[in-house]
């Protein structure tokens with residue numbers, strides 16, 4: 001979703017572009033009727049926003065959660081399915097320790113603070129991933145989604161519960177066909193919105 005403009009991300013064998021699938025799904029999510037929250041898109045058209053810029057929008061707006069939407073791509077056409085990621089630092093640094101001893105006002109330490117801003121949200125991001133998985137698996141006739149954690153830059157700087165959803169592999173002809181279907185995308189949007197609703201119920 002966040003590859004855009006000249007950066008179109010993954011492209012399927014039938015020519016489907018990641019940036020179009022992701023933006024289309026994001027707009028469907030934004031258009032869904034909602035009871036107690038609103039959706040702000042970090043990108044609402046075909047232009048490029050760099051990765052730090054996306055979480056900066058969410059942090060600036062003090063959003064309650066952050067969802068990044070992508071499609072997967074692989075040289076192995078068999079690779080397929082939905083993956084929900086939450087953040088985990090690669091170095092295996094004990095994230096939960098929060099051992100960031102930086103002094104206020106020190107730029108380098110301020111950057112370090114930002115770099116680790118997701119540390120304090122990992123537990124709730126994991127819950128968000130699990131709630132989203134349940135909803136997607138219950139509502140979508142798509143292959144069962146799985147959860148993984150990874151050192152994803154787009155999640156690292158999010159000062160709120162944050163996940164990245166890879167909504168299928170565009171390089172897999174079966175997934176590409178599904179992601180070309182307005183009905184599948186509409187059901188996906190509903191499942192994601194229900195997942196958000198459930199997460200807020202759990203949080204409150």
Ligand SMILES: [Zn+2]
Pocket residue numbers: 001002003009010018069070071
């Ligand atoms: Zn992507």
